[in-house]
Amino acid sequence: KVYKRFNAWSASGKWVKVLMTDPDMEWVFIDGSYAKAHQHSAGAASTQDQAIGKSRAGNTSKIHLAVDACGLPI
Template identity: 75%
Template sequence: WNRIFKALIIDPDWEWEFIDGSYVKAHQHSAGAVGQEPQAIGKSRAGNTTKIHLAVDGCGLPVEFEITGGEVNDCSVAPQLIAKLPDAQAIVADKGYDSECIREQIIKKGARAVIPRKRNSLKGNADMDWGLYRYRHLVENAFARLKQYRAVATRYDKLKRNYESMVAMACGYLWLPV
């Protein structure tokens, strides 16, 4: 399903790229698969959760995603997600991605990092492009559309690969013409 999703991506807008992560509650019966295959189900305050790390293009359509356990921080998955993305003018993310190594990786790709700094930062947000950051809602809207699919909104699958297939299928539907 991931290859079909990639085949459906036609003429994406690579000028801006937006990344973010969202939690998905895992059904109580989705945990505990037999065998050694990865499940990507983590324990958090909310119980069993999975996290979708999503990258969307300038039009708000999904182009890449990673599935991890719910306890995984955004900063730890961002380098793999950013490495998969083609060159862009700017990569926009929220404060959860405020890290110097992420900023350096984005700059090495030839893009501008539009990430607000955390409150305790010594550098501040003087160089922040708040006009472009305002469009970050595009990735949030993509999550809202993805979570309209029941199999994505609540994880019922025991294995990570099966849930990745469901997310890839839902992302592919978003690329189909209306």
């Protein structure tokens, strides 16, 4: 999926537009990742909402990190 999307964006010129745009380096989100959760993490009895949900890969939680222009977490 990643290759197909990257290739389509490249063919349509979206990457050229993204790379030629003057970035606002105060707010940039570079990467996100999925953290695999234990199989029992979503089934515990609790009244609090959790950021763990079902997906094709099982119980996961998507994690993002916001950084400043120097790459330091904010």
